Amino acid sequence: MKEYLGTRCPVCEQRFGExxxxxxxxxxxxxxxxxxYRQAGHCVNQELHEKHEAWxxxxxxxxxxxxxxxxxxxxxxxxxxxxxxxxxxxxxxxxPLKSGEAAAxxxxxxxGPQPIAPNPYTTPYGGISPDETxxxxxxxxxxxxxxxxxxxxxxxxxxxxxxxxxxxxxxxAFLFRGLYFLYRKMYLAGAVLLILSLxxxxxAMLVNLCVLFRQPAALGLSLTALYRLATIGNGLSxxxxxxxxxxxxxxxxxxxLGRVKKMRQxxxxxxxxxxxxxxxxxxxxxxxxxxxxxxxxxxFSMALSFLLAMFSV
Numbered sequence: 184m185k186e187y188l189g190t191r192c193p194v195c196e197q198r199f200g201e202x203x204x205x206x207x208x209x210x211x212x213x214x215x216x217x218x219x220y221r222q223a224g225h226c227v228n229q230e231l232h233e234k235h236e237a238w239x240x241x242x243x244x245x246x247x248x249x250x251x252x253x254x255x256x257x258x259x260x261x262x263x264x265x266x267x268x269x270x271x272x273x274x275x276x277x278x279p280l281k282s283g284e285a286a287a288x289x290x291x292x293x294x295g296p297q298p299i300a301p302n303p304y305t306t307p308y309g310g311i312s313p314d315e316t317x318x319x320x321x322x323x324x325x326x327x328x329x330x331x332x333x334x335x336x337x338x339x340x341x342x343x344x345x346x347x348x349x350x351x352x353x354x355x356a357f358l359f360r361g362l363y364f365l366y367r368k369m370y371l372a373g374a375v376l377l378i379l380s381l382x383x384x385x386x387a388m389l390v391n392l393c394v395l396f397r398q399p400a401a402l403g404l405s406l407t408a409l410y411r412l413a414t415i416g417n418g419l420s421x422x423x424x425x426x427x428x429x430x431x432x433x434x435x436x437x438x439x440l441g442r443v444k445k446m447r448q449x450x451x452x453x454x455x456x457x458x459x460x461x462x463x464x465x466x467x468x469x470x471x472x473x474x475x476x477x478x479x480x481x482x483f484s485m486a487l488s489f490l491l492a493m494f495s496v
Contacts (some may be wrong), residue, residue: 187214190310193227194219198311201351214239253367267455309334319339320443328443328461330467340436357428364431366473368466369438375467376427386412442466 188198190217199205204217208226231238231456257266257280259273266273271279313323317340325340328334339351356363361376390409393399399406446465450458 184449190214192216192219194223198338198341200416208238211236212236237282242347260284283478307333307337309336309338315341317344318440320440320447324443324462325439327405328439328446328466330463336435339432343433343436351429351432352476353428353431355432357424359428360424362473364434365426365476366468366470367435368469369435372434376423377462379423380420383416383423386416389413392437418431439466 189200192199193213194215197216199214199433205214206217206218206220207214208228210225211228211231213226213228213489220226226232228238257270258270259266265441273280304363307326308322311322313321313326315322315328317325322341326337343351359366361373361380363374364370364373367375386409389404390413393406393409404412425426441480442465445461446461447456450451450461453461
């Protein structure tokens with residue numbers, strides 16, 4: 184089912200979402216909603232049958248994109264995104280749209296958005312039309328703000344609004360919790376999660392210190408009580424990680440919609456290129472902050488281990 188997410192049923196033109204009842208043509212593999220296939224009575228891709236070819240998600244996304252490609256447009260040679268004809272840089276990956284002297288002249292006069300790694304799909308919109316709106320905001324603007332992995336987030340944003348789903352599993356949020364939220368520039372949520380994680384892990388740290396220094400108690404609590412608190416803390420830590428994994432996409436969707444709406448209001452009278460640069464600067468990810476926090480955590484752990492080793496001699 185996952186390979187059909189983001190594509191459209193050829194009968195009703197609606198995107199396939201998680202939990203949809205999907206059937207495929209036994210001859211070419213074209214997916215349909217079960218009710219749509221019964222309504223049509225046959226596979227609509229007869230040209231595939233005649234050519235003895237099989238349906239593929241790439242072909243479906245390419246045809247979907249071609250529906251919205253006008254004469255006054257330019258396709259990025261790196262990620263395949265459709266850009267305005269007078270654009271200098273790709274609005275998604277930052278790759279120059281013009282070559283030779285034209286590209287050099289444009290690069291000198293105007294900086295484009297910072298490039299991002301090309302995603303494995305044919306479009307950064309995850310098969311969604313860039314002109315489709317979500318809560319009044321074009322999908323193109325959301326992809327500009329999201330940046331990395333926009334092909335993953337955009338279909339899930341649309342699916343959440345269409346089906347009203349509030350929970351979806353996110354492995355990076357489960358593994359990294361507060362760091363993941365900081366990476367996605369949700370600073371308040373990330374800071375709160377980091378503080379909660381430190382408080383929850385405090386009893387386990389006290390247990391380790393008591394065992395290392397052979398102390399029967401700490402902070403007026405016996406070692407047995409600290410063990411119980413550490414066990415509770417481990418359970419709370421797992422629950423916190425699961426909560427982050429289940430609701431990270433929902434929180435991020437609200438964050439993206441709120442920030443993009445505000446920027447659309449503030450940049451209403453600015454040129455299009457300025458608006459694009461504003462989206463890419465204030466959105467996307469913050470790798471530097473996460474790297475600094477990981478480095479500080481590593482240095483703190485090394486320093487603490489060194490001090491403990493000295494005092495335990």
